[in-house]
Amino acid sequence: FRSDAHRLFVEATDTPGPGRPELLEDSDLSRTLDVLRNRLLALHQVAMENISNDERSARDRTLLISGLLGLIGIAILVVGFITAHSIARRFGAPIETLAKAADKIGQGDFDVTLPVSGVAEMSSLSRRFGLMAEALRLYRASNTEALGSGRKRLLAVLDSIDDGLVILDRHGRIEHANPVATRQLFSHGDPQGQDLGTMLNNPALTQAVQRVLSGNLLEETPQDLVVEVSGESRLLTWGISPVSHDDGRNIGAVMVVRDVTEQRAFERVRNDFVLRASHELRTPMTGMHMAFGLLAERLKFPAESRERDLVRTVDEEMHRLVRLINDLLNFSRYQSGTQKLELQPCDVADLLRQANHRFIGPAAEKHIELDLEIAEGLPPINIDRTQIERVLDNLIGNALRHTPEGGTIRLQARCQDERVAIAVEDSGDGIPLSQQGRIFEPFVQVGRKKGGVGLGLALCREIVQLHGGRIALRSQQGKGSRFYLLLPV
Structure with a gap:
C-alpha cells in the first residue's frame, strides 16, 4: 500500500499541464494520502511511545544501578568501620597501655605492666619494650649507685x-x-x-x-x-x-x-716589731749614711783602685739598707692601718705618661720598647698620686728586670665597669703557676733574677687595697706577665 500511494503521488506531481490530476477530497489520491498520514501519525506515536518507554527503562536502570552502588558503598563503609573498630580494639588498647608505661618510665617508675596481645607484632613490641625498661632500670640503678658512691667519697674528702x-x-x-x-x-x-x-x-x-x-x-x-x-x-x-x-x-x-685568729695575732706582733725595729734602725742608719758620705768625699783614691771600689760598694749597700728600712716602715704602716692617704683627682693619662717618661731611659739602655695604650675619655680617679706612682714604678721596674733585650713593655689604661683598669704588661719570662698564688706575699721572690727582699709587690697590694681597689696577675711561663690595677672612679 505504501508503495502504491507513493507511486500515485509521484505521478500526480510529475504530470504537467491539464492532464495533472486534481487533489480532490473524493479522489483516490486524497484518500490514499489520508490513509498514509494516519499511518505515519500512528507510526510516529508508536515511535514516541517506544522512545519514552526506552527512556523510562534507562532511567529506571540508572536509578537501580545508583541504588546498588549506594548500597555497596554503605556496605563497604560498614565493613570498613567494623574492621577499623576491630583493629583499633586489637592494637589501640595495647598501644595506649605502652604509652602510659612509657610515661611512667619517663618519670622514673620502672615497675610497669605491659599489655599482652594475640597479635604477633604487638607481642614482639611489648616484649622488646619490657627488655628496654629492664635495661633502663639496671642502668639507672648502676648510675644511682655510682653517683651515691661518688657523693660519699666527695663528702668524705670535704669533711676531712x-x-x-x-x-x-x-x-x-x-x-x-x-x-x-x-x-x-x-x-x-x-x-x-x-x-x-x-x-x-x-x-x-x-x-x-x-x-x-x-x-x-x-x-x-x-x-x-x-x-x-x-x-x-x-x-x-x-x-x-x-x-x-x-x-x-x-x-x-x-x-x-x-x-686566722692566731695568724692575725702573730701578724700584729710582727708588724709592731718591724715598725719599732725600723724606727730604731732608721735614725742611726741615716746618720751612718750621712757620715760615710762625708768621709767618702774626703777620701781621695784613684778611680780604678781597689779602695775606690770598696767605698762604692759600702755606699751602695748603705743605700740598700736605708731603702729596706723605709720599705719595712711603709709596709708596717699600711698593714697596721696607720698610713694615711692624701686623695686628689688624678688624670690617668698624665699619670701613665709621667711613668713612661721616668723609665724611657732605662728601657732604651736595654733596647726594650716602652708602649703607651690609653683609651679615650677616661674619667679622673681619686687617688694618692705619690703612692700609686710608687706602685707603677715597682711594677715597671720588675718588668724591666725580667724582660730580655728587644722585648716590649706596655702601659695600658681603660674603663672597666665603674673602675679604671691600669695594666703593666711585659714580654718577659713569665711566672710559674705554682708561684703565682704567693706573688703578693711579703718576703717572697720569684724568677731567676731576684733583687731586694720581696716587699715590693706586697707593698703594692697594700697600697691598692687601701685605695679600695684590687691588684691581680695574669701570667704564662715563657709568654710574659700582666699586672693590672682596678681603681674606683
Missing part, C-alpha cells in the same frame, strides 16, 4: 679538709657544710637549706654571695668574719668561688673559711 667548706646552691642556700665549717659558723643551728647571709646575720656576706652567683668576681678582698665559737671570739678569713656547669651556667658556689 682542715678548712671550713660550705657548698651553696644557685639560690644561695646551704647544701652542705663540712664539720669544720659547722663548728666555726653554725654551732647554734642546722644550716641545711638556710640562706647563708641570713643565718650569719651578715648583709655584706649576702651581697657577696649574690654577686658571685650572678657570675661576677668579688671586687676586693673581703673583711674577716668575727664569730663566737665556744664563747670565744674568732677571726675567719673567707672566699667564695662560683661552680659552673659545662655550658657556663652557674649552678652554685663554694665558700672556704679558715680560722
Whole structure:
C-alpha cells in the first residue's frame, strides 16, 4: 500500500499541464494520502511511545544501578568501620597501655605492666619494650649507685679538709657544710637549706654571695668574719668561688673559711716589731749614711783602685739598707692601718705618661720598647698620686728586670665597669703557676733574677687595697706577665 500511494503521488506531481490530476477530497489520491498520514501519525506515536518507554527503562536502570552502588558503598563503609573498630580494639588498647608505661618510665617508675596481645607484632613490641625498661632500670640503678658512691667519697674528702667548706646552691642556700665549717659558723643551728647571709646575720656576706652567683668576681678582698665559737671570739678569713656547669651556667658556689685568729695575732706582733725595729734602725742608719758620705768625699783614691771600689760598694749597700728600712716602715704602716692617704683627682693619662717618661731611659739602655695604650675619655680617679706612682714604678721596674733585650713593655689604661683598669704588661719570662698564688706575699721572690727582699709587690697590694681597689696577675711561663690595677672612679 505504501508503495502504491507513493507511486500515485509521484505521478500526480510529475504530470504537467491539464492532464495533472486534481487533489480532490473524493479522489483516490486524497484518500490514499489520508490513509498514509494516519499511518505515519500512528507510526510516529508508536515511535514516541517506544522512545519514552526506552527512556523510562534507562532511567529506571540508572536509578537501580545508583541504588546498588549506594548500597555497596554503605556496605563497604560498614565493613570498613567494623574492621577499623576491630583493629583499633586489637592494637589501640595495647598501644595506649605502652604509652602510659612509657610515661611512667619517663618519670622514673620502672615497675610497669605491659599489655599482652594475640597479635604477633604487638607481642614482639611489648616484649622488646619490657627488655628496654629492664635495661633502663639496671642502668639507672648502676648510675644511682655510682653517683651515691661518688657523693660519699666527695663528702668524705670535704669533711676531712682542715678548712671550713660550705657548698651553696644557685639560690644561695646551704647544701652542705663540712664539720669544720659547722663548728666555726653554725654551732647554734642546722644550716641545711638556710640562706647563708641570713643565718650569719651578715648583709655584706649576702651581697657577696649574690654577686658571685650572678657570675661576677668579688671586687676586693673581703673583711674577716668575727664569730663566737665556744664563747670565744674568732677571726675567719673567707672566699667564695662560683661552680659552673659545662655550658657556663652557674649552678652554685663554694665558700672556704679558715680560722686566722692566731695568724692575725702573730701578724700584729710582727708588724709592731718591724715598725719599732725600723724606727730604731732608721735614725742611726741615716746618720751612718750621712757620715760615710762625708768621709767618702774626703777620701781621695784613684778611680780604678781597689779602695775606690770598696767605698762604692759600702755606699751602695748603705743605700740598700736605708731603702729596706723605709720599705719595712711603709709596709708596717699600711698593714697596721696607720698610713694615711692624701686623695686628689688624678688624670690617668698624665699619670701613665709621667711613668713612661721616668723609665724611657732605662728601657732604651736595654733596647726594650716602652708602649703607651690609653683609651679615650677616661674619667679622673681619686687617688694618692705619690703612692700609686710608687706602685707603677715597682711594677715597671720588675718588668724591666725580667724582660730580655728587644722585648716590649706596655702601659695600658681603660674603663672597666665603674673602675679604671691600669695594666703593666711585659714580654718577659713569665711566672710559674705554682708561684703565682704567693706573688703578693711579703718576703717572697720569684724568677731567676731576684733583687731586694720581696716587699715590693706586697707593698703594692697594700697600697691598692687601701685605695679600695684590687691588684691581680695574669701570667704564662715563657709568654710574659700582666699586672693590672682596678681603681674606683
